[in-house]
Amino acid sequence: MTKEEQIIIDLINWLKKEKPDLGLFKREIATKYQIACTNNVTLITTYHKLLKKKKIKKQPLIEKLLKTRPVRSLSGIVNISVLTKPYPCPGQCLYCPKEKGIPKSYVSGEPAVERAKNLNYDPYLQTKKRIEALKMEGHITEKIELRIVGATWSAYPKT
Known part of the structure; x- marks a missing residue:
């Protein structure tokens, strides 16, 4: 043992x-x-x-x-954020961070951003790894709210 x-x-x-x-x-x-x-x-x-x-x-x-951070699944639903690949945004907002290789309005160091960067912004892998992490922390992952974020995704070409 x-x-x-x-x-x-x-x-x-x-x-x-x-x-x-x-x-x-x-x-x-x-x-x-x-x-x-x-x-x-x-x-x-x-x-x-x-x-x-x-x-x-x-x-x-x-x-x-x-269970670590029980508040994350208190409602029975866990939230998972998936970031889209960085794409140039046409806006030039003064307050918006402009870090290279990161979707506009997000900064490196945020857990979801780091996870996305490490997984090459692959949405499937981001979701899979986050579910695995939540399970390891003792959370039930039967109900998931998936949020697609990235701030520049609305500027993607329509093709």
Whole structure:
């Protein structure tokens, strides 16, 4: 059994006797195993592996505790933004950023922009990678609102 798998087993046992305080648990585990505090994505990934192997039963409380940024899927719908390829915009707005290789009105450093840039602005790959990331964070991805953004997409030729 890996260290991560043992941590999940410890978490299940710990929740049976303690009030759910994930921060306290992570500090205790870090001391016990002499490791840095484990992040939630690693724990939830390991939890799902153990479920798949049928080594543990489904633990709704653990899923709730480990979900990162629960507000993202609170309504039951997750939002995914897909950026179009940069295309020259005819407008010359003073306030609009004009970074090379990035759709106008967006700036590098924004998560959706970086993801699009790294994936060559491929809409399918952007969507796929974002869904994978949301699943790893513990979000349900059955209902998705897909937003196509890029600011210059309306300036594309009509051909």
